[in-house]
Amino acid sequence: MTLVRSRPCYRKLEPLHSMLYFAPEAEAEFQTLGLSDAAMGYFASRSAAMGAVGAATVTAAFYNFNPALIARNLPRAWDITTPAAVLAARLRAVDAAQQRTLGAQTMAGPEVREAAELALRAAEACTPSGRPLYAAHAALPVPQEPHLALWHAITLLREHRGDGHLAALLDAELDGLEALVSYAATGQGFLPEMARRTRGWSEEEWSAAEERLRERGLLDADGALTEAGRQLRQDVEDRTDRLADAPYRRLGEDAVARLTEIAAQLSATSAANGAYPEGIFTPATAGAPGAR
Template identity: 55%
Template sequence: MDHEKVGALAHRCHRALEPLHAVIYFAPEAEQRYTSAGLRPGRMGYFASRSAPMGAVGPGVVGATFYNFSPELIARHIPRAWTLAGPEKVVAARFGAADAALRRLLGDAVSAPEVAEAATLAREATEGCTIEGRPLYAGHAELDWPSEPHLVLWHAITLLREFRGDGHVAVLAANGLGGLPALVTHVATGKGFLPAMAKASRGWSDQQWADATAELTAAGLLDDRETLTEAGAGLRRRIEEQTNAADTGPWLALGADKAARLAELGRSLSRTVVAAGAFPPNVFAKGAPNT
């Protein structure tokens, strides 16, 4: 396959599959499982559950790999989380939450042949992932595979997502965008979180957001309406292209036909979970992640 075409395919597959992974960040089952494991209610479950496969890491490692979160917000929860529940217990709680959430959102479709087919294809795609320079992916890749098809699918999508995310972080750093500027410019594309949700969920104050916006405006990347200038739009476009280029491994391994089939299956299943209310309103600029 042509490299540019593979990059475009990687982007399409990511968009089709992402909602199936992202249910874990909004499902009430997640909060229930994390607090039952011993964690405190609120953001602690998110930071602990996503970083737990890397072990009992400190706030610096979480900040480096999650990238666009306020260090102050992370430090409120990590490393205290590990004094309340060890990483293995948190990982088990996360898989339990994914299991319960997907069963609820997919309903009878959770046992459909399409889920098993998608799981087989997604797992095959992960064989094209490599660990070099991918710390968050590498941690998740060392976990044991679950046995049930819907959890195999969810875990495979998680691996594909964190593999792409690690590459994206490297691209952002190479293009000179730190965590908060990266978030501000992403919001300005109109394809991600709405501004209020971005600030609240990532832990940035209004003043910190305003300061970053002023710096980006002075750099010519935003205009006085806080929208991307031609230079800013070009930078975000370049970042997306480079992220796609860094994400070709899984899709080269899977091949064009199988990748297209996985995207088709993922898109259908994603629409099912979105229709079932997986995501709250007024969070994303277009209603739900990547749909």
């Protein structure tokens, strides 16, 4: 089976999705529903496609968050509002955040329409088996507006890839926190302090995970990846790429290259207009966190 180099395209598309999790527009929308805590808004909005699910389901699907953090917010969010209301608020937040970071002219331009068509065509090759978070989002209607359709399509590609990533992490025998610690040690994602804070882990829990990885020979005494650790992480990413390849293989090399080109332009514009606050990712990362 011939693989298409999906990672470069994914890394340019991903910031156009994940900017929502840092957008003040999203927090404002969720607050109007009564979700006053930012973490509650995040867990509710990203899981709403699955329905009014509880903490155990979200812990399984999101993988590297502290279960206690999730349990503080779910299912309590569903006593306050409904998944349908959250999904509608999420799309309003996407629209407002894109107005700010891309601008109305770009949003209405031909490149966004073209990218949406390409990304939706790619997503047609995604399959739901063993991919619960993707499957839930795939059951949602495609928005009519091209900029929202593009965000929806990127979400499908992202969650399809993410579900496959969890399979790769399980095969590597990395639990959620070990996956987060080892990924942070690559220097390619969240800064460790930000990873701990946003995922709800204490310094003691983080240190305990580091020790478990040292016992496996994956981290050295300074918390850096050993050669075995680097190889394990590379194996995880290679398997993730392979499991995520079908949508990009459907498009073919030329169309993937075009989608990557447009996504790179849009992501650069979005970042230049404040899509991400400073101090979150390592300098080598362009808003594309990995292990979830």
